Amino acid sequence: MRVLRRTLGTLLVLGSATLSCATAQGVDAKPGDTRARPAAVRAAAAPAPYERLLPAPVSVRAAGAGYRFGAGTVIRTSGSAEEVRRVGELLAEQLRGPSGLPLPVVDGEGGDGVRLRLDEAAPGLGAEGYRLDTRADGITLTARTPAGLFHAGQTLRQLLPVGGPGTVPGGTVTDAPRFAYRGAMIDIARHHFTVEQVKRYVDQLAQYKVNTLHVHLTDDQGWRLESTAWPRLARYGGGSEVGGGPGGHWTKDEYRELVAYAGERYVDVVPEIDMPGHVNAALASYAELNCDGKARERYTGTKVGFSSLCVGKERTYDFVDDVLGEVAELTPGKYLHIGGDEAHATPAADYAAFMDRAQAVVRKYGKTVVAWHQLAAARPAPGAVLQYWGHGGTPAKEKERLAQVAKAGHPLILSPADRLYLDMKYDATTKPGLAWAGYVPVKRSYDWDPGTFLPGVPESAVLGVEAALWTETIGTRAEWEFMAFPRMLGLAELGWSPAASHDWPAYSRRLAAQAPRLDAQRVTYYRAPDVPWA
Ligand code: TNX
Numbered sequence: 001m002r003v004l005r006r007t008l009g010t011l012l013v014l015g016s017a018t019l020s021c022a023t024a025q026g027v028d029a030k031p032g033d034t035r036a037r038p039a040a041v042r043a044a045a046a047p048a049p050y051e052r053l054l055p056a057p058v059s060v061r062a063a064g065a066g067y068r069f070g071a072g073t074v075i076r077t078s079g080s081a082e083e084v085r086r087v088g089e090l091l092a093e094q095l096r097g098p099s100g101l102p103l104p105v106v107d108g109e110g111g112d113g114v115r116l117r118l119d120e121a122a123p124g125l126g127a128e129g130y131r132l133d134t135r136a137d138g139i140t141l142t143a144r145t146p147a148g149l150f151h152a153g154q155t156l157r158q159l160l161p162v163g164g165p166g167t168v169p170g171g172t173v174t175d176a177p178r179f180a181y182r183g184a185m186i187d188i189a190r191h192h193f194t195v196e197q198v199k200r201y202v203d204q205l206a207q208y209k210v211n212t213l214h215v216h217l218t219d220d221q222g223w224r225l226e227s228t229a230w231p232r233l234a235r236y237g238g239g240s241e242v243g244g245g246p247g248g249h250w251t252k253d254e255y256r257e258l259v260a261y262a263g264e265r266y267v268d269v270v271p272e273i274d275m276p277g278h279v280n281a282a283l284a285s286y287a288e289l290n291c292d293g294k295a296r297e298r299y300t301g302t303k304v305g306f307s308s309l310c311v312g313k314e315r316t317y318d319f320v321d322d323v324l325g326e327v328a329e330l331t332p333g334k335y336l337h338i339g340g341d342e343a344h345a346t347p348a349a350d351y352a353a354f355m356d357r358a359q360a361v362v363r364k365y366g367k368t369v370v371a372w373h374q375l376a377a378a379r380p381a382p383g384a385v386l387q388y389w390g391h392g393g394t395p396a397k398e399k400e401r402l403a404q405v406a407k408a409g410h411p412l413i414l415s416p417a418d419r420l421y422l423d424m425k426y427d428a429t430t431k432p433g434l435a436w437a438g439y440v441p442v443k444r445s446y447d448w449d450p451g452t453f454l455p456g457v458p459e460s461a462v463l464g465v466e467a468a469l470w471t472e473t474i475g476t477r478a479e480w481e482f483m484a485f486p487r488m489l490g491l492a493e494l495g496w497s498p499a500a501s502h503d504w505p506a507y508s509r510r511l512a513a514q515a516p517r518l519d520a521q522r523v524t525y526y527r528a529p530d531v532p533w534a
Helices: 020-025 039-045 081-099 146-159 195-206 252-264 282-287 316-332 348-365 372-378 396-407 442-446 477-486 487-496 504-512 515-520
Strands: 002-007 010-018 061-064 065-069 075-077 105-107 115-120 130-135 139-143 164-167 169-176 180-187 214-218 267-274 333-340 367-374 385-388 412-414 461-467
Touching: 002 385, 020 115, 065 139, 075 081, 081 105, 081 115, 115 267, 130 477, 139 146, 139 487, 180 195, 180 487, 195 214, 195 477, 195 487, 214 461, 252 316, 267 316, 282 333, 316 348, 333 348, 333 372, 348 367, 348 372, 348 412, 367 372, 372 396, 372 504, 385 396, 442 487, 442 504, 461 477, 461 487, 487 504
Parallel strands: 075 105, 075 115, 115 139, 180 214, 180 461, 214 267, 267 333, 333 367, 367 385, 385 412, 412 461
Antiparallel strands: 002 010, 061 169, 065 164, 130 139, 130 169
């Protein structure tokens, strides 16, 4: 048996393929050797459901008899951890939906069925990894953490036929993510969207192991989160959106509800309050935030870069402290995103001075700063994470500066606009969307390597990837899903799967195989011509 060895960050995973045909194709791969024959390709001879997994797992070893998942299946959780029980209940609910099976959840591991096993000492799985073993008497999910068990459950969903009982072929999946941060951003400021709609997105993301939801809560066109100290922000500043619609905002309770819902699915919410630009909604709500003391008109257009907080005014920092303090209190995750992009109406020195103070406020509330990569031109605070959103036309100087910042220890999140901006049109025929970073067909969105993408930025400096959906041109759920899907699945794969499995022909086939699932969930995805849909 040949063995494929691969290094995932600090994690060493030993994967193997025992299928004779797949084994014959196995090669010894050195860490980082992307020319090695990818796991997904090696697994081509594995039974179909394994071959179709998306994101591609680190390793699949098919062997032995399978398990018949059906009316008699019981889900068993180990008694010790209440959270494991909750993960089991949620998995049962997800599996019951399409199958109509009873799937009772019982305490204790012994016996047939699907067993959820927390094993804090399980080697090689890290904080989110898992192992899924299928034999004739059942399927055992093993992980060091409940999050790992949740991800294992999502893999199990894909191993079963859409909507029904079936036999999972015997074998073992061993899996762990390549990057810790796998994110999706939704802009609810340009167009208001309800918490219900965002929860639907959370379900869609979580099933592909995306673990972060970044919510762009404020912008020129609307302020979408209730504030206690500054109530007019949401009440007045939330009452507008692009195109003149009514807008709206979330109450703190609604936001809490989303955070809890996402948390149960191991998705962290990263709230963004964009500053010092993109603040017209705040400037319209409070005259005192303007340097001239005069409130601005609300804005319903799509220009960017025209508004700025009044950097020289102390009242501005009361506002920053109150607003960030309230959001920090509502958010259990460790990150607070403070924007910092396109502050064209803020002189550079003012920008740097403002960002110094805003970063200090984030720290005061015990959170870690995330900001768009423009912060690299100012003074990123220790530990601050920068989110790159450049594209092919971004000046080399800007990228060099970012590489220096990465070298100084700042982790980067990669959201290249010409790859991961989900509001970029697929091609000239796409109705919604923009095209300032070019068209982004499905293949282009997937076919790049975050580990080698930015010159001078090693993979170890990349915290992860994030796909962003800006909503200047997107006002309905159908438009949202049309732009996000199927490109979002490429993001999930880039964030999770080992570099060695990167392969467009194999990926595009696995993507095509997701169609029945997306159809069953009534996702209004784009049937892109570059994907071999059945
Ligand atoms: C750039 S990227 C923006 C947003 C726009 C988006 C439209 C970034 C940090 N700022 O304000 O909505 O382009 O594609």
